[in-house]
Amino acid sequence: MTTAPSTVAATRTTGPAVEMTDLSVQFRSKRSRTVALTDITMRVEPGEFVSILGPSGCGKSTLLKIVAGLVRPTTGSASLMGQQVTRPQDKIGFIFQRAALLEWRGVRKNILLQAEMRGLDRKEAGRRADQLMEMTGLTGFENALPHELSGGMQQRVSLCRALLHQPPVLLMDEPFGALDALTRETLNTELNRIWRETGTTILLVTHSIAEAVFLGTRVEVMSARPGRIVRSLPVDLPAERVYADVMADERFDRLAAELRGMLGSGANH
Amino acid sequence: MSEQTVERGITSGAADAGAASAARAGAGGPTASTGAARRSGPTPGARLGRLADAAWRPTLVLLVIFAVWWFVADREYIANYLIPTPAQVWEKLTSEWDFLLENSLITLYETVLGFALAGAIGIASAVLITYSPTMERSIYPIVLFAQVIPKIAIAPLLAVLLGTGLAPKVVLAVLIAFFPVVVSGVTGLRSTDPELLDLSATMGAGPWKTFRKIRFPNALPHLMSGLKVAVTLAVTGAVVGEFVGASEGLGYVLLLASGNLDSALLFADLILMSIIGIVLFVLVEIAEALLIPWHASRRSGIPLTTS
Ligand SMILES: Nc1ncnc2c1ncn2[C@@H]1O[C@H](COP(=O)(O)OP(=O)(O)O)[C@@H](O)[C@H]1O
Ligand SMILES: [Mg+2]
Numbered sequence: 001m002t003t004a005p006s007t008v009a010a011t012r013t014t015g016p017a018v019e020m021t022d023l024s025v026q027f028r029s030k031r032s033r034t035v036a037l038t039d040i041t042m043r044v045e046p047g048e049f050v051s052i053l054g055p056s057g058c059g060k061s062t063l064l065k066i067v068a069g070l071v072r073p074t075t076g077s078a079s080l081m082g083q084q085v086t087r088p089q090d091k092i093g094f095i096f097q098r099a100a101l102l103e104w105r106g107v108r109k110n111i112l113l114q115a116e117m118r119g120l121d122r123k124e125a126g127r128r129a130d131q132l133m134e135m136t137g138l139t140g141f142e143n144a145l146p147h148e149l150s151g152g153m154q155q156r157v158s159l160c161r162a163l164l165h166q167p168p169v170l171l172m173d174e175p176f177g178a179l180d181a182l183t184r185e186t187l188n189t190e191l192n193r194i195w196r197e198t199g200t201t202i203l204l205v206t207h208s209i210a211e212a213v214f215l216g217t218r219v220e221v222m223s224a225r226p227g228r229i230v231r232s233l234p235v236d237l238p239a240e241r242v243y244a245d246v247m248a249d250e251r252f253d254r255l256a257a258e259l260r261g262m263l264g265s266g267a268n269h
Numbered sequence: 270m271s272e273q274t275v276e277r278g279i280t281s282g283a284a285d286a287g288a289a290s291a292a293r294a295g296a297g298g299p300t301a302s303t304g305a306a307r308r309s310g311p312t313p314g315a316r317l318g319r320l321a322d323a324a325w326r327p328t329l330v331l332l333v334i335f336a337v338w339w340f341v342a343d344r345e346y347i348a349n350y351l352i353p354t355p356a357q358v359w360e361k362l363t364s365e366w367d368f369l370l371e372n373s374l375i376t377l378y379e380t381v382l383g384f385a386l387a388g389a390i391g392i393a394s395a396v397l398i399t400y401s402p403t404m405e406r407s408i409y410p411i412v413l414f415a416q417v418i419p420k421i422a423i424a425p426l427l428a429v430l431l432g433t434g435l436a437p438k439v440v441l442a443v444l445i446a447f448f449p450v451v452v453s454g455v456t457g458l459r460s461t462d463p464e465l466l467d468l469s470a471t472m473g474a475g476p477w478k479t480f481r482k483i484r485f486p487n488a489l490p491h492l493m494s495g496l497k498v499a500v501t502l503a504v505t506g507a508v509v510g511e512f513v514g515a516s517e518g519l520g521y522v523l524l525l526a527s528g529n530l531d532s533a534l535l536f537a538d539l540i541l542m543s544i545i546g547i548v549l550f551v552l553v554e555i556a557e558a559l560l561i562p563w564h565a566s567r568r569s570g571i572p573l574t575t576s
Binding site for chain 2: 065068069070088089090092093094096098100102103104105113114116117118145
């Protein structure tokens with residue numbers, strides 16, 4: 001992880017990693033028109049971990065898809081690593097709510113899909129895949145098919161796949177939403193370590209207040225539809241997050257309480 | 270979070286860890302693939318048992334039909350020139366074996382050629398229809414039209430247009446067989462999870478790579494069921510083609526037999542047609558099992574872990 005030479009250069013630009021300016025998105029169909037996002041302006045510096053919290057349907061997934069270039073904003077613009085986003089971006093790793101694995105490929109080959117699609121060096125990618133599997137506890141499951149794995153392990157595979165090419169920016173859309181509490185804690189701790197070790201910029205969408213605070217260096221709170229950012233709270237905790245310590249920290253309690261007040265009963269935990 | 274959730278979390282977490290360590294312990298060799306070992310499936314004995322379990326009912330039904338046939342024909346409740354006895358059919362099969370084999374091979378050849386073409390044309394059409402709205406609007410109506418015209422009715426026309434050789438039979442087999450391939454291909458290609466397509470885009474993959482690595486493999490289970498239907502239809506197509514202006518093939522022999530009121534030959538001919546259909550169907554099933562083992566294993570699969 002720390003020694004592997006980067007495949008996509010972990011760019012050290014001076015500008016923001018992600019920037020959104022006066023974004024709005026409308027979905028039009030014959031019958032209706034949905035304003036999914038309005039007035040979104042956000043700046044994410046390299047190395048930041050931004051948690052995005054909001055009620056469901058407020059446009060969180062749409063926001064990530066704009067950064068990835070999968071959805072075009074109706075007005076405003078987004079940029080990634082200093083470049084205007086006009087088409088699907090490959091300088092990212094994207095993790096979906098469902099693991100989105102190829103059911104006909106084993107664990108290792110699912111991870112290596114990333115390398116095949118990008119035409120990366122096979123040997124190098126294979127070594128990295130093995131490292132990542134080791135790190136996420138998937139060693140021994142190289143050839144297991146997705147349907148043979150638990151939800152938590154499937155999401156680990158998805159994480160490995162998103163990290164294989166060492167992207168400068170990681171976009172995560174409620175990645176642990178469907179998992180039980182303990183698996184979720186384990187993966188959160190792993191994600192914190194990965195973030196510290198790689199310096200990857202991470203945008204994480206979640207509906208769990210605890211997860212948002214535990215992982216983020218900043219929490220962005222969104223309102224119900226049409227989604228807009230209503231608050232941005234810095235998380236004043238050390239970079240290394242240890243579950244028991246964070247839960248016992250009064251700063252955590254204060255932040256969580258404040259966020260819960262803002263979101264009402266819409267959020268979990 | 271409720272206490273129940275926590276409890277479930279603990280047990281399932283433990284199961285998870287247990288499975289992981291068991292797998293590691295099992296993975297003695299450098300890349301000993303526990304997954305593959307686990308998937309190697311039931312033992313031959315168990316497989317045979319399952320086969321027997323699946324086969325005894327249809328076998329019983331067949332035996333009953335066979336017994337009734339034998340009884341009715343032997344006692345001549347129906348005249349033997351209409352329904353021959355099994356012994357007469359067997360007599361015919363053995364005495365006319367060279368003649369029947371030669372004609373079976375001709376029909377088999379037409380069927381296989383027709384099926385292969387139907388597969389290729391069907392898959393190509395499915396790809397065009399899925400990827401291009403213009404193509405969808407231009408090809409789909411033609412496909413549908415080709416499906417609704419009664420193929421038996423155009424057999425004479427084909428004979429006039431293409432002569433009495435191989436061509437009209439193969440064309441008829443293609444016309445009958447390619448519809449299920451197109452439909453299953455389009456269904457399969459369209460069933461790709463949109464998230465997988467998004468994922469592919471964020472990997473910087475072009476349309477060809479996305480097709481090869483995601484869309485096509487994803488469509489294979491659908492496509493294989495279409496091909497299974499197609500192969501049985503191809504037999505019908507070839508035989509119907511031989512009804513018109515042919516001088517060889519099982520369809521031609523069928524006309525010959527009914528013209529001569531040779532019911533034993535007619536039955537022998539029908540049996541051979543069925544055998545061709547069954548053998549080809551089984552071959553496609555085997556191809557399916559080899560091409561998409563993951564699909565079969567998913568159907569009978571038991572998750573390794575529960576959390
Ligand atoms: N492709 C689309 N076409 C039409 N409406 C969409 C589309 N994608 C999302 N929406 C709508 O936009 C709103 C925000 O969706 P989404 O970003 O998925 O919300 P969230 O992820 O916060 O739950 C929802 O009302 C949803 O129905
Ligand atoms: Mg969403």
